[in-house]
Amino acid sequence: MSNPIDQYWKVKLGELKNTLEENKFEVFLAENAADAKRVVLEKIISELKPRSVSWGGSMTFTATSLYEELKENPDLVVIDTFDRKVSREKALERRRQALVVDLFITGSNAITQDGRLVNLDMIGNRVAAITFGPNNVIILAGRNKIVPDLEAAMLRIKDYAAPANVMRLSLKNPCAKTGICMDCRSPDRICNHWTITEKSFPEKRIKIVLINEDLGL
Numbered sequence: 001m002s003n004p005i006d007q008y009w010k011v012k013l014g015e016l017k018n019t020l021e022e023n024k025f026e027v028f029l030a031e032n033a034a035d036a037k038r039v040v041l042e043k044i045i046s047e048l049k050p051r052s053v054s055w056g057g058s059m060t061f062t063a064t065s066l067y068e069e070l071k072e073n074p075d076l077v078v079i080d081t082f083d084r085k086v087s088r089e090k091a092l093e094r095r096r097q098a099l100v101v102d103l104f105i106t107g108s109n110a111i112t113q114d115g116r117l118v119n120l121d122m123i124g125n126r127v128a129a130i131t132f133g134p135n136n137v138i139i140l141a142g143r144n145k146i147v148p149d150l151e152a153a154m155l156r157i158k159d160y161a162a163p164a165n166v167m168r169l170s171l172k173n174p175c176a177k178t179g180i181c182m183d184c185r186s187p188d189r190i191c192n193h194w195t196i197t198e199k200s201f202p203e204k205r206i207k208i209v210l211i212n213e214d215l216g217l
Contacts, residue, residue: 108141
């Protein structure tokens with residue numbers, strides 16, 4: 001076999017797709033970030049025809065270039081929660097408005113092999129939108145987000161994703177120095193709101209694009 005690693009991930013992602021679909025998610029496969037963008041635009045948005053869109057913090061989302069594509073779309077009302085030019089109060093208000101859009105796009109901190117989404121948030125706007133509010137949600141997830149089970153998901157988030165994000169955001173939490181969760185009481189603590197999404201309700205409200213590439217933290 002010329003490329004066993006590629007074949008391994010195709011099998012792995014295909015199996016996870018079937019498991020997630022059993023849990024009522026709608027699932028798409030993509031080869032890379034560029035292909036994920038195509039899937040979102042041509043297979044999901046073209047069918048849903050949303051009138052409004054917003055997003056939650058996600059490096060995977062920005063890696064697909066969907067942010068630039070969607071915010072310039074004249075046919076969409078865009079609630080841009082990434083705009084750093086607005087005041088903190090305005091930014092929070094936009095996050096509230098994002099909870100009632102037609103389509104919300106974000107990532108997931110981890111996806112278990114038995115088909116659960118596991119997330120940990122600072123403010124809670126991202127996990128709130130995944131749970132309830134927007135008519136439809138798109139989750140973009142690189143293959144590096146796949147973990148065996150719930151315990152592995154929580155370990156991945158607390159001892160890798162959270163410290164790495166603290167470093168990325170130049171926050172002064174203890175994990176920026178130690179590289180592991182210190183269960184801190186920092187005013188900039190980003191580990192505040194856990195969610196475990198076992199199934200999509202209503203069915204297919206949450207659409208997951210599994211990407212055969214390592215993306216995000």
